Amino acid sequence: MKTKVCITSLEFPPDVGGVGESVSRIANMLIELGYDVHVAVFRAVFREETAMAAAGEFRRSTCHTTQQNGVTVHRLKPAVRSIQAKAQDYLCDLHSQLRTLHQTYKFDLLHAFFINEMGFVTTLLGHEIGLPVINSIRGADLNKHIFNPAQFSQVAWTLTHSTQTTFVSQDLMHRARIIAPEIENKSAAFWNSIMPIDFDELPEPALAHQLQGTVIGSVGSFRDKKGLEHLFDACQTLRKEKIAEQMTLLLVGDFAEKERNYWEQTLEQSGFADRVVITGKISRQEALAYLPYMDIFAIPSLRDGCPNAMLEAMLAAKAIVGSNVDAIGEIIEDGGDGLLVRPGDTENLTDALRWLMIQSDLRSQLGIAARQKALSQFAPAIEQQNWKRVYETALADHTFSVNQPSANQLSANQPLVNQPLVNQVPLVDVSQQVLSR
Structure with missing residues (x-):
């Protein structure tokens, strides 16, 4: 059974x-x-x-x-x-x-x-x-x-x-x-995994015609943790510097409803609102279709977990600029398959975006390396083996625990200190198999 x-x-x-x-x-x-x-x-x-x-x-x-x-x-x-x-x-x-x-x-x-x-x-x-x-x-x-x-x-x-x-x-x-x-x-x-995606099979996204010049994109439900203020400020600085003849900030997703007024006000005050394209809430398949249209994928989070959107951008061979927080900082090798910036540091973010906007060859190099890492280190088989170990250990630990005598079952001549400890079976350290690469 x-x-x-x-x-x-x-x-x-x-x-x-x-x-x-x-x-x-x-x-x-x-x-x-x-x-x-x-x-x-x-x-x-x-x-x-x-x-x-x-x-x-x-x-x-x-x-x-x-x-x-x-x-x-x-x-x-x-x-x-x-x-x-x-x-x-x-x-x-x-x-x-x-x-x-x-x-x-x-x-x-x-x-x-x-x-x-x-x-x-x-x-x-x-x-x-x-x-x-x-x-x-x-x-x-x-x-x-x-x-x-x-x-x-x-x-x-x-x-x-x-x-x-x-x-x-x-x-x-x-x-x-x-x-x-x-x-x-x-x-x-251990990190999330990602299934390979054939981006050539995806339809042209609805707002593709609005994307002009160098496209800096991000994907998600945009709320406090995403660091959007710094991204808005960085884009405005780059626009003033005329790094590119034209540029677009593409936000694939929508603002969190409870913060919508704040973000709309912040965007309006950014001086960059006329070059921002927001898709609104769309399906995952529709969101994936926008990735090939991005030149740079930006994820300047102040905190995060292991964002699936970043793994999808890696599969799409996008040059990634991400904050050195949580799994973003653990996954991205700075200068090897993306660029890492300090969280909440607008100047650092601006410098990284500027460098990638100028260096198209570097964008391509980082994107190819990111895709190779996604295919090799984020294969579903790796995550599946990690879950296999976790489940088997949880079931084994529980069986071990329920089979141990409780304190009131021990004889007076059998001191508690000599009894086997609950959860004595150690969990295999799967983090070392994945995160110590």
Whole structure:
């Protein structure tokens, strides 16, 4: 009988977002390894529910189950019963729905993506029903949300009580080990992978006719962490210097809705707004179609995880300018397959962009090297083997743990100090296999 796992995630295709794309990719890897994979999709930020309650619209809790390419997908929504309902009411409802899913399908392991939203509910349930729990930290959950005092203790508890914890960068793992030193022997860091893409097969993007001169592009949901202020300022400086006869800043994606007013105001004040093309929210396939039209891919993030958009730009053989943070700084070899700049340093970013705008041969050289690295070091088979080790270790650790006698089962003449330790089986340090290249 196949080992049955349930992944909890805040998004899953066709939802647009990097976490959803990663969960879909990993779910299919696990299916290839012989696992029966379920994904429970829900949000733990309740904007929709709050708006419904304020409008006097109510509903029962729902679970809509479908099959997507061999993955059983459960989309959960909590009940809206009162205009005074709070987050804990919705979270309690979702916890009950997850328990019901387990009673129906009998899972063997739980795996949460994004620790501050999914992690606590999933880990609490795992301990209640006696299942191992893997938590995967993706970036913003430890780079930003950890600074919410109301969430800190919850995040720390979740890290401590995870059977295994994975990270997409060494920086994230280092921060987590400071918060919860107990996880050192049950944590690993490894990068996302990327499937080869045939860019020649993609259609011409809708706004291609608006791109003029040297095109500096970026892809994502543009919000505080992306460092856009510095990119706007750098582009304005380069325009004044007339480095190129014409230039365009292409933003493939849209501003985060809660920050939209700020970014639109910042862009308007930048002096460069007339040379910016913004696609708005589009599908991944549409976003990929814009990459061949970029001369330089810019990702001046102030913090990040392991952005899929950068890996896609590497596959497209684009010259990359990225901040030396998280996996961006771990992946890009400065001067070898891209250029690294200090986060938040507009002058440093401007210099790097200027150099690449002038040196077309260097752009080509860096782009070819980036593509070669993406094909060799970010092959899905490498990530799949890392997940294989993590899952096997989590299941083995849990079996080892539940088979040990509890303290009240020990005889009076059998001191506790002599008993085998829980989680004594060490996690293979997969980070060394990937990140120490």
